[in-house]
Every structure is written in C-alpha cells, then in structure tokens.
Amino acid sequence: MFILKRQDVEISNIQHPSRDQQVPILHYQGQTFRLISVFKASQEEEAKTLWREFTDNRGKACVLLEEPERFSIWGKVRLEQIHGDAESHTNLSTYTQATILLLQSLYMDIEDFLGARQAALFQKEIGEFLQQWQFPQGNSPQAVKNLLAMNPLDEALTPNWQEHHVVTLLQELHRLGKAYFGNTNFANPVKDKLQDMTDAERSLFMAWLHQSTLSKLWH
Structure with a gap:
C-alpha cells in the first residue's frame, strides 16, 4: 500500500478487550491500522521485504511507517475487529503450537537421518533466522534450544507470536528442509506430524493452512 512518515499519521492506544495491554493503532486518512511488526533502522530491507510479502503476495492492506529509529x-x-480478537488470539496460539511441532519434527528428522552435526547446523540456522526476524522468545541460542525441547502444547510456554511470525517460520522451515534433504517429502502429510494435537486443533490449523499461500509448501 504505502510507505508513510511519522508526520503523515496519528498513533494512539486502545485497551485490549481480553488482555491487560494497550494495542497501538495507526490512523491515516480515516483508516485504522494495527501494528504487525517492528524493525530497527538498520533493517530497512528486511522491513520492506516483509511489507511486500504482505501487500504483493498475500493481498493484505498494509502500510510501512518509516521513522528515524525504526521501521514498522x-x-x-476495523476497530470492532479488535474487540473480537479473543477468538483470533486462541486460533493464533494453535497455529503457533502446530508450527513448533513442525519445527521439532524437522529437527528430529535431520538428526535421525543426517546426524547430530547437521542437526546442530540446522539449530544454528534457525536461531539466526529467529533473531533476524525478531521473534519473541527466539532471540538467543538458549531460546532456540527451548523451542526445540519444549512441550509446544503447554499454553503457558506458547510464544506470543503474530501470524506473520508463523508464516515466515513455516516458509523458512520448508526452505531449510528442502536444502537439507534435497526433496520436500518432509512437508506432507502435515497432519501426521500433528498427532499430539486434538482433532479440533489439528483441523483448525489445517483449514488455515489450506487457505493460505503456504498450502503450496505444506499439505
């Protein structure tokens, strides 16, 4: 959509309906926008890449805000969507849990078939990716180890990721898996790798997956 400067917009906060936190809202020409992701000033290219992914490839209406110290x-x-956010937060938690299960599954496959050295390299690459894209609870080597070892179905441990975190991680997992194995057999059938989830959770994730561009990668 647009690249905007700070003087072009107004930013305010509203109270989240179900969580004890403020939600930043950007106002531009009578339209409202919700914060998706923040990048350092030095990460201009990463910010523009993700912005184009949303606008060009996924058809989302997004703006890129350029400020001296950051890009966002x-x-x-719509403001009423914020108040219906409790359900979408629950769904997002399910998508996050499924993605971590797929991460752990790929890691174990690499370790089983390619050995500990390749698994360690995969862990390092995932760590660098999570840091580059500023994943919550993914910004240190120990955090990556925790993701690979945790019980992803424990709600208390589920990272507070947004949908773009889930999408970009699934894209990266597919790229890395193909690079390590030389094929994409690891990417299907996805539901077989999600047996620890309930039928309802698995169906919810698969429905979301099939409606996204990721369905070309994971199925």
Whole structure:
C-alpha cells in the first residue's frame, strides 16, 4: 500500500478487550491500522521485504511507517475487529503450537537421518533466522534450544507470536528442509506430524493452512 512518515499519521492506544495491554493503532486518512511488526533502522530491507510479502503476495492492506529509529508494518483493521480478537488470539496460539511441532519434527528428522552435526547446523540456522526476524522468545541460542525441547502444547510456554511470525517460520522451515534433504517429502502429510494435537486443533490449523499461500509448501 504505502510507505508513510511519522508526520503523515496519528498513533494512539486502545485497551485490549481480553488482555491487560494497550494495542497501538495507526490512523491515516480515516483508516485504522494495527501494528504487525517492528524493525530497527538498520533493517530497512528486511522491513520492506516483509511489507511486500504482505501487500504483493498475500493481498493484505498494509502500510510501512518509516521513522528515524525504526521501521514498522501496520495492517488495516476495523476497530470492532479488535474487540473480537479473543477468538483470533486462541486460533493464533494453535497455529503457533502446530508450527513448533513442525519445527521439532524437522529437527528430529535431520538428526535421525543426517546426524547430530547437521542437526546442530540446522539449530544454528534457525536461531539466526529467529533473531533476524525478531521473534519473541527466539532471540538467543538458549531460546532456540527451548523451542526445540519444549512441550509446544503447554499454553503457558506458547510464544506470543503474530501470524506473520508463523508464516515466515513455516516458509523458512520448508526452505531449510528442502536444502537439507534435497526433496520436500518432509512437508506432507502435515497432519501426521500433528498427532499430539486434538482433532479440533489439528483441523483448525489445517483449514488455515489450506487457505493460505503456504498450502503450496505444506499439505
């Protein structure tokens, strides 16, 4: 959509309906946008890459806000959507848990078939990726170890990721898996790798997956 400067917009906060936190809202020409992701000033290219992914490849209405100290991406939203956010937060938690299960499954496959050295290299590459894209609870080597060892179905341990974190990680997992194995057999059938989830959770994730561009990678 647009690349905007700080003087072009107004930013305010509203109270989240179900969590004890403020939600930043950007106002531009009568439209409202919700914060999706923040990048350092030195990460201009990464910010623009993700912004184009949303706008060009996924058809989302987003703006890229350029400020002296940072870049931020905001997605168009109606204010009433914020108040219906409790359900979407629950769904997002399920998507996050499924993605971590797929991460752990790929890691174990690499370790089983390619050995500990390749598994360690994969862990290092995932760590660098999570740091580059500023994943919550993924910004240190220990955090990556925790993700690979945790029980992803424990709600108390589920990282507070946004949908773009889930999407970009699934894209990266597919790229890395193909690079390590030389094929994409690891990427299907996805549901077989999600047996620890309930039928309802698995169905919810698979429905979301099939409706996204990721369905070309994971199925």
